[in-house]
Amino acid sequence: MDEGEWVRRIQEGETRYLTPLIERYYAGIQKYCYYRLRSEEESKDLTQETFYRFCRHIARYSNSGKCRAYLYTIARNLCNDHLRKRVQFPSMEFDEAVTWEAVWQGLSIEEQVEKGQLVDELLHLLPEEQREPVFMRFCLDLTFRDIARITGVNVCMVQYRVKRGLNSLRSHLERSDYVEQASAVHHRNPAELPLVPR
Structure with missing residues (x-):
């Protein structure tokens, strides 16, 4: 039924x-x-x-x-x-x-991942107009059409906001990876630094 x-x-x-x-x-x-x-x-x-x-x-x-x-x-x-x-x-x-x-x-990092804390922190980097549709689409598995009905925004605008939100998150993650890599190189002991050919 x-x-x-x-x-x-x-x-x-x-x-x-x-x-x-x-x-x-x-x-x-x-x-x-x-x-x-x-x-x-x-x-x-x-x-x-x-x-x-x-x-x-x-x-x-x-x-x-x-x-x-x-x-x-x-x-x-x-x-x-x-x-x-x-x-x-x-x-x-x-x-x-x-x-x-x-x-x-x-909580340990594993527990935070399990409980969705890291995802939650990332989502809170977005403005509310992007955060809610991204959450609805990927955490609740709602369709763009359903999100449009719920929020009262047309489907094209929902798709646009989700795409912008994902692009922002991607940029943030790429910047974070770059900062972590640079920090790791900066904090190595001299003995650990790779040899540079002269």
Whole structure:
């Protein structure tokens, strides 16, 4: 049974079909919310709120193969609202930010890679208009068309922003490699330096 049939049956009152729909998209929605909020607890809350709102308005939802995009749109709007409230009350988030930094400092490089920290740090080098579509495309595996639906930007602009973001990341990595190589040569002992023909 496909997703459209699940939605139709849910709309007819067969709520048991909510389970496979939620199971299909829950992890991705929570990953997106966590990316936006940087809080495990808040990301869980907003993920649940996303599905609650979807269910509450299911009667008005007209399924046209866009359920995933619709759920991400709800999640995105909830995250935006939540972040606006954070800006109004910034002092509440200070301890959490400090804790977040402390957690990452205690991890080995392997654990950071495993948990996506290095990817996360790279993404934060980008402006938000590039960061979000790059994250959605490569970390959530959304199509350009879905990203366009979720963000309200046309497909060509999404593709352009993703391409610009990837080019920026590539340039940064190339610069980092160059700096590391130059630094390694500079810090060698004289005995380790290669012999230069005279």
